[in-house]
Structures are given as structure tokens and as C-alpha cells.
Amino acid sequence: MNRLKINQDLVAGLMFIAFGVLGLLLGKAYPMGTSLRMGPGYLPTVLCWILIVLGAIVGGKGSIVGGLPLERWYFRPLIMVCLGLMTFALLIEGVGLPAAVMATVVVGAMGGQEFRLVEVLILAVVLAAVAVAIFIYGLGLPMPILPR
Numbered sequence: 298m299n300r301l302k303i304n305q306d307l308v309a310g311l312m313f314i315a316f317g318v319l320g321l322l323l324g325k326a327y328p329m330g331t332s333l334r335m336g337p338g339y340l341p342t343v344l345c346w347i348l349i350v351l352g353a354i355v356g357g358k359g360s361i362v363g364g365l366p367l368e369r370w371y372f373r374p375l376i377m378v379c380l381g382l383m384t385f386a387l388l389i390e391g392v393g394l395p396a397a398v399m400a401t402v403v404v405g406a407m408g409g410q411e412f413r414l415v416e417v418l419i420l421a422v423v424l425a426a427v428a429v430a431i432f433i434y435g436l437g438l439p440m441p442i443l444p445r
Contacts, residue, residue: 306365
């Protein structure tokens with residue numbers, strides 16, 4: 298008898314399905330509307346179903362064909378990326394978009410095993426400039442550039 302082997306594709310597919318189902322459950326209170334008059338729940342519902350189908354495809358492939366074995370979980374990257382997002386949320390109003398983006402990049406990069414300060418600072422400056430160009434000048438969003 299063939300045993301089901303737990304691998305990265307199978308676990309990723311199950312995770313996609315779980316996130317899709319969770320999204321459907323959380324968004325069921327929003328009105329759907331129709332294709333011509335989409336309500337606030339229309340796009341999230343469609344995206345959740347796409348995520349569920351994609352998860353079934355990836356998980357099915359992983360259970361039939363197989364895939365790479367699961368590796369050890371590393372919590373430092375997960376924690377640092379979450380801290381980076383919280384850093385952005387806390388800093389955006391007070392110090393402005395460029396500084397918040399740079400702080401987010403530096404904090405998030407600390408989760409990696411190959412943290413090089415010079416490379417991270419160059420990336421932070423470039424991403425801050427791109428964010429200002431896109432969100433403030435390109436889209437005209439009312440975000441502060443300098444600290445208040």
C-alpha cells in the first residue's frame with residue numbers, strides 16, 4: 298500500500314486551502330453583489346476560491362508526484378518580518394513614508410541569515426525612493442514625506 302508522504306508541496310497546498318476557507322468564513326457577512334454591480338465581498342470571495350483551487354492543485358501534485366521533504370522551521374525570519382510590518386504601521390504617520398520604508402526594510406532584513414548592513418541600507422534607500430515616487434508623486438496619496 299502506498300503511504301502518503303508529507304512534503305513541502307502537500308503542506309503548502311493545505312495551507313492555501315486553509316487560508317482560502319478562512320477568508321470565505323471571515324468574509325461571508327459582506328454582500329456579494331453581481332458581476333455587473335460587485336459588492337464588497339465579491340472580489341475577496343473570488344480570490345479565496347482561486348486560492349482554494351490553487352491549493353488543491355499544489356497539494357494534489359505533492360501527494361501524487363511527491364516533492365521536497367519538509368525542512369526545519371525558522372522562527373526568526375517570521376518574527377522579524379512581522380516586526381517590520383508593525384514598524385511601518387507605527388512609524389508611517391510620525392516620521393513619514395521614506396523613513397518608515399527604510400526602517401521596515403532594515404528590521405525585516407534582520408531575519409535573514411546573511412544580513413549585510415551596507416547592502417540592506419542601499420536597498421532601503423532605493424525602496425524608499427521608489428515608494429515615494431509611486432505612492433506620493435505617481436498616485437498622489439496624502440502621505441507625509443518628512444517627520445512631523
